[in-house]
Amino acid sequence: MIAWHAKSEITRRERSAHSVSATLADGQTLHANLMIAAEGRGSPTRDEAGIVIAKWDYSHRAIIAGLTHEKSHEQVAWEIFYSAGPFALLPMLDLPDGRHRSALVWTVDEKDAAGTLKLSDRAFLAEVEKRMGDIFGSITSVGPRSSYPLGFHHTAKIVDHRLALVGDAAHGIHPIAGQGLNLGLRDVGALVDVLADGMRLGLEPGDAQLLDKYEKWRGLDSFMVALATDGLTRLFGIPGKTASAIRRFGMAGVQRTPVLKDWFMDEARGVTGDMPELLKA
Numbered sequence: 001m002i003a004w005h006a007k008s009e010i011t012r013r014e015r016s017a018h019s020v021s022a023t024l025a026d027g028q029t030l031h032a033n034l035m036i037a038a039e040g041r042g043s044p045t046r047d048e049a050g051i052v053i054a055k056w057d058y059s060h061r062a063i064i065a066g067l068t069h070e071k072s073h074e075q076v077a078w079e080i081f082y083s084a085g086p087f088a089l090l091p092m093l094d095l096p097d098g099r100h101r102s103a104l105v106w107t108v109d110e111k112d113a114a115g116t117l118k119l120s121d122r123a124f125l126a127e128v129e130k131r132m133g134d135i136f137g138s139i140t141s142v143g144p145r146s147s148y149p150l151g152f153h154h155t156a157k158i159v160d161h162r163l164a165l166v167g168d169a170a171h172g173i174h175p176i177a178g179q180g181l182n183l184g185l186r187d188v189g190a191l192v193d194v195l196a197d198g199m200r201l202g203l204e205p206g207d208a209q210l211l212d213k214y215e216k217w218r219g220l221d222s223f224m225v226a227l228a229t230d231g232l233t234r235l236f237g238i239p240g241k242t243a244s245a246i247r248r249f250g251m252a253g254v255q256r257t258p259v260l261k262d263w264f265m266d267e268a269r270g271v272t273g274d275m276p277e278l279l280k281a
């Protein structure tokens with residue numbers, strides 16, 4: 001059974017030898033066997049547990065906006081690499097009136113972000129069209145713009161006494177390869193598998209052996225993806241014609257080599273490695 005306490009503020013968290021508890025702002029105290037921190041990048045549960053975290057800032061900001069456009073995206077996501085950062089178009093469902101929609105995630109240098117956000121709709125649209133060419137025909141409208149600072153963080157461990165971290169609470173990466181959500185889903189799937197197996201054997205969910213198993217399963221995969229993503233971000237950020245020519249050569253090589261291309265596509269879809277049962281659809 002799931003007890004759903006939406007929009008509650010947690011005022012106190014406790015992890016004792018045999019149980020955990022969370023006290024809500026309305027005074028209710030919830031008791032359980034295991035605490036899971038899934039509060040995203042700024043996880044207060046992780047910080048309160050004193051888990052060491054490595055982090056740095058890319059001095060990049062992602063500008064997000066919804067676009068409607070003339071041609072269908074045919075369910076294809078596009079990513080165009082500029083030295084300031086990637087310009088990504090992610091397919092969204094058509095509107096009820098049939099207009100085609102995509103989400104724009106445009107990475108700009110931090111120093112250009114405020115100016116880009118302040119552009120008039122017309123000027124913003126012109127900049128967007130300049131960068132995406134005729135991929136989707138003409139852009140018919142641009143929705144409200146918002147922005148996110150882009151940074152990297154990785155925790156030294158993803159478990160503690162009766163505590164497990166999942167998703168961005170444990171690791172935050174640059175969206176250049178669109179892997180953040182995949183990593184989080186794999187964390188959740190692995191944790192569910194480990195807890196279900198342990199409970200079948202009579203262990204309780206907060207058992208240290210089970211948390212250790214979860215850490216071993218997910219620790220290396222998320223670290224490797226984080227490293228690869230950080231490397232890609234730096235590689236694509238190197239300015240100049242030579243760097244650009246080398247990147248083109250590499251991409252063309254991947255395009256011409258089916259085994260490599262399949263490997264990169266599987267990595268991007270997050271279906272490589274030891275997949276949890278939940279994700280083996």
Ligand SMILES: Cc1cc2nc3c(=O)[nH]c(=O)nc-3n(C[C@H](O)[C@H](O)[C@H](O)COP(=O)(O)OP(=O)(O)OC[C@H]3O[C@@H](n4cnc5c(N)ncnc54)[C@H](O)[C@@H]3O)c2cc1C
Nearest residue numbers: 038039040041062148167168169175178179180181182184
């Ligand atoms: C610009 C941008 C583009 C991205 N593009 C992609 C992409 O194309 N593909 C991809 O896979 N990933 C992408 N990501 C990454 C992806 O969005 C994250 O990895 C994913 O959302 C992490 O999920 P999460 O549930 O761990 O954290 P979040 O999505 O941050 O969710 C955390 C939740 O916890 C809640 N919360 C926070 N604090 C508290 C509290 N104290 N008490 C209770 N609740 C709390 C928040 O309200 C929120 O609902 C992108 C990220 C950014 C910034």
